[in-house]
Amino acid sequence: MQKVQETAEKIRTMEIRGAGRIAKAAAEAIRDYAAGLDVTSMEEFSAKIREVSDFLISTRPTAVSLPNAVKLASKYSSGNVEDARQEIITNANLFIERADRALGKIGKIGSRRIRDGDVIMTHCNSHAALSIITTAFEDGKNISVYSTESRPRCQGLLTIQHLNDFGIPTTLIVDSAVRYYMKDVDKVIVGADAIAANGALVNKIGTSQLALAAHEARKSFMVAAETFKFSPSTIVGNPIEIEERDAEEVIDPAVLKELSHVQVKNPAFDFTPAEYIDMIVTDIGIIPPAMAYTVIKEHLGWELGEI
Ligand code: RUB
Known part of the structure; x- marks a missing residue:
């Protein structure tokens, strides 16, 4: 949670700014949070991911890239914690790669x-x-x-x-x-x-x-x-x-x-x-x-x- 809080603070204080950068930073924060999340049930996993997503989204309300990034990065379909964690890591990395490629395109x-x-x-x-x-x-x-x-x-x-x-x-x-x-x-x-x-x-x-x-x-x-x-x-x-x-x-x-x-x-x-x-x-x-x-x-x- 500490990294998520640090990212949120940097977005709020505009150390990280510009809609594209904000989106990538949020995807990274969700990815790293999911990777290190220590839970015993899928219910707990879902609740924690939702909580962190809402927290990140609240940092700068206008940049729609933020909820879009969080939604795309935190997507999972599996009912098993390890597989869901892996899905989030993959989706977040995919989002970040696409965002980088988008700028070039x-x-x-x-x-x-x-x-x-x-x-x-x-x-x-x-x-x-x-x-x-x-x-x-x-x-x-x-x-x-x-x-x-x-x-x-x-x-x-x-x-x-x-x-x-x-x-x-x-x-x-x-x-x-x-x-x-x-x-x-x-x-x-x-x-x-x-x-x-x-x-x-x-x-x-x-x-x-x-x-x-x-x-x-x-x-x-x-x-x-x-x-x-x-x-x-x-x-x-x-x-x-x-x-x-x-x-x-x-x-x-x-x-x-x-x-x-x-x-x-x-x-x-x-x-x-x-x-x-x-x-x-x-x-x-x-x-x-x-x-x-x-x-x-x-x-x-x-x-x-x-x-
Ligand atoms: C930045 C701003 C930028 C857009 C697009 O505002 O308005 O034009 O975010 O930037 P702030 P980018 O400095 O308040 O974040 O193309 O880098 O996503």
Whole structure:
């Protein structure tokens, strides 16, 4: 349980962050927990796996990759503890391998949509979006990037470091400069924390501003998302919860304490409606947002009765 608690803490404090990394860390934690679980009955085994799954899922509510990873990794059919344990180890490893391969596939598929000379704007720090950008660059395309700062946690600083390591010409801008620079951009590429069944995107707060500005300027808006970022429960209308984080990420608590009429809101993510999204680059190909339901049903393997 100690490793599970450590992983949960790292996800909560964002030492492990980004929907894809969170999902892989959760699968690893379930796998290692199952491997070391000392129980005498199948009932106890099932109860403990369920308890740990629920605990991990509660760490960051918006990243749908987390429940998807936990569900796929902790799947077993055997009624015998040793066989069920083995099934979980195999399924978790399979999930982690697929997640790693998915990033490469998204890079390959998405980079075909990047033209030589393209100027790309990105937001926050998405490994999937960066996979497309760096693959295009490694294919010899002469591209450059505008990266937002992504307040309050400034994940944009991770993005510019990554792009700099590849030698990709990059401009860092503050979040409020998105519309100002959109005229200089050819396309926007962002990642996803979740994709709803209706094709709406949930991603870092401010993503919908990029989408609106891109729409206004008639620039293409591309989302990079592994299939495990699609949210099955949205099929039946369940909303995706937006994580509200601490005020101290935005303002020094000592300063805030003196401002008795002020409150701080700090939502970590926002919604971008499907109508602003031109394409979603997944590991199984490029889809229009309207095809999100098909991905959930046919590629994630969720049936309506399960939700
Ligand atoms: C990260 C974020 C990323 C998505 C996709 O938010 O919004 O765009 O998670 O990332 P946070 P990836 O920093 O709050 O976790 O493509 O790496 O899964």
